[in-house]
Amino acid sequence: MTRYLEDTATERLEADEREGLYGPLAEAVRALVDASIRTEVDDHVIRQATADLERIAGHLRAHQLPGSYGVHSEAPGRRRTWGSPVIGVRNPIAPPLTLQHAPDGLVWSEFRVGTAYEGPPGRLHGGMAALILDHVLGEAVSASGHWGLTGTLTLRYRRGTPLGRLRTEARIDRVEGRKAYVVGSIADDEGITVEAEAIFILPKGYVHPDATA
Numbered sequence: 001m002t003r004y005l006e007d008t009a010t011e012r013l014e015a016d017e018r019e020g021l022y023g024p025l026a027e028a029v030r031a032l033v034d035a036s037i038r039t040e041v042d043d044h045v046i047r048q049a050t051a052d053l054e055r056i057a058g059h060l061r062a063h064q065l066p067g068s069y070g071v072h073s074e075a076p077g078r079r080r081t082w083g084s085p086v087i088g089v090r091n092p093i094a095p096p097l098t099l100q101h102a103p104d105g106l107v108w109s110e111f112r113v114g115t116a117y118e119g120p121p122g123r124l125h126g127g128m129a130a131l132i133l134d135h136v137l138g139e140a141v142s143a144s145g146h147w148g149l150t151g152t153l154t155l156r157y158r159r160g161t162p163l164g165r166l167r168t169e170a171r172i173d174r175v176e177g178r179k180a181y182v183v184g185s186i187a188d189d190e191g192i193t194v195e196a197e198a199i200f201i202l203p204k205g206y207v208h209p210d211a212t213a
């Protein structure tokens with residue numbers, strides 16, 4: 001269950017410092033994932049690396065959160081989602097994306113995807129494209145001052161998306177009651193590879209997270 005946690009001022013200050021601590025850790029694990037996929041070293045080196053990694057995981061597990069990272073509310077409209085699989089500073093699974101917000105409501109990001117996200121050879125896994133677009137479209141809803149869960153996400157894979165440098169963007173189309181309609185895409189240097197449209201729905205009786213921040 002997602003947790004929405006209010007930070008104290010001290011925690012907010014610490015958050016900026018700790019981003020500089022956890023970001024490099026996640027980046028090191030990302031590099032490890034790529035190394036793990038592509039290594040061709042001798043068996044004994046792999047066995048030694050496995051033992052080393054189990055030891056390192058043990059160090060990190062010595063003191064842990066009781067559950068998932070959750071969502072920390074810093075201020076209305078500003079949340080720290082460091083566990084996110086798309087933008088999470090602390091999540092090595094995240095590519096990660098750094099989202100940009102244009103004044104007209106467009107949410108966009110230029111990012112890289114590597115071997116960990118391969119579907120067809122040399123190309124982005126379709127499920128990963130869906131993950132990225134689900135999140136970026138959701139951010140566009142949030143940026144418009146609305147909120148909701150993904151009700152329906154529809155993708156059109158126009159052509160294969162290469163691994164490497166990509167761009168994604170999303171914008172809200174319209175809001176009808178509790179339903180926000182949003183569109184977006186992923187593109188490579190040649191243009192759009194995946195188009196997306198989605199309906200985000202504010203669940204019945206649900207209070208916007210910023211209302212409790």
Ligand SMILES: CCCCCCCCCC(=O)SCCNC(=O)CCNC(=O)[C@H](O)C(C)(C)COP(=O)(O)OP(=O)(O)OC[C@H]1O[C@@H](n2cnc3c(N)ncnc32)[C@H](O)[C@@H]1OP(=O)(O)O
Nearest residue numbers: 079134135138139142149150151152179199201202203204
């Ligand atoms: C922090 C900032 C940004 C973060 C971005 C992160 C993005 C991550 C997005 C996600 O991963 S969300 C997780 C995946 N989604 C879910 O788990 C949602 C699960 N489904 C539900 O919770 C409910 O089914 C849902 C909230 C979508 C709808 O439940 P309700 O009981 O509120 O809907 P209701 O039955 O009252 O219907 C309200 C309207 O929506 C319509 N509707 C309901 N479900 C729908 C659906 N699934 N798709 C499209 N329309 C739907 C329904 O027809 C109706 O239309 P009308 O008002 O026109 O009559």
